[in-house]
Amino acid sequence: MEQYIHALVLSDTHGNKGAIDAVLGQNRDVEYIFHLGDHIRDARYIDQNTRARVVCVKGNCDVGDAGNTEDTIVLMGQKILLAHGHLYKVKYSYDRLFYHARECAAAAALFGHTHRQYCEYEDGLWMVNPGSAGASHDGNICYATMLIGKMGVVPKLKTLKV
Template identity: 40%
Template structure:
């Protein structure tokens, strides 16, 4: 299984087109907020499942602030991250993930791509497709093999 993870797209149509090309082979798409309307655009041509959460720049209703989803039986916590202070440290996010007993916690908000593993929990930020900070434009991918081994990685746009 291949999961594509995007965040902080901020209505940049040029880079959204590039993202559409990169996610074609994914089985699942996760949009972590900040211009949630972009998730609607991305899912028009996407064949797999799509999950979204709202960010601090999203002002339309109907989308959750956070949620737990499953992929191949692996629990994944998704949030934009602003309610967990991810710009300062990942402590609150980590403890929430531990409390929820998930294997992966996905967040955005910082516009900085990052993958860390703490006590068996993968903390991943795919970066920003439109306005990266201290890194290049990027999206994330999570490959899960038939033995449920998890391989997170980043791809520049």
């Protein structure tokens, strides 16, 4: 039986600790949490309130905060690219980020910025936007989960109704 790493993907939390706590309460068993920016300081709050390893990147609202605007992590042999998305202009097209992730040989590109959920598999690459956990367009709390194993990654979009 293949072993998997369980991961939680959050973006655009915008300081909404109530939303963060709700998502963490529903996902206590995750081993990794990826925070894709727009209030990177929320990643520090998450780190203090969970046992999971937190990996984060800065977003366009994180000017002046310490941290990288992009990162990659390899888990179970799968390379995962983390970016907020604003530097790739994802509000207009996912193409720039897609081709960059392909050049990096990533299995998945995780991004935020648009506040809209998106999950699609194309040419061996998952493109995943968990939506906004803290400031979604419809007021719901949006996020994603991922199973990461030697055979690949399996993302799933999720929503908590408020």
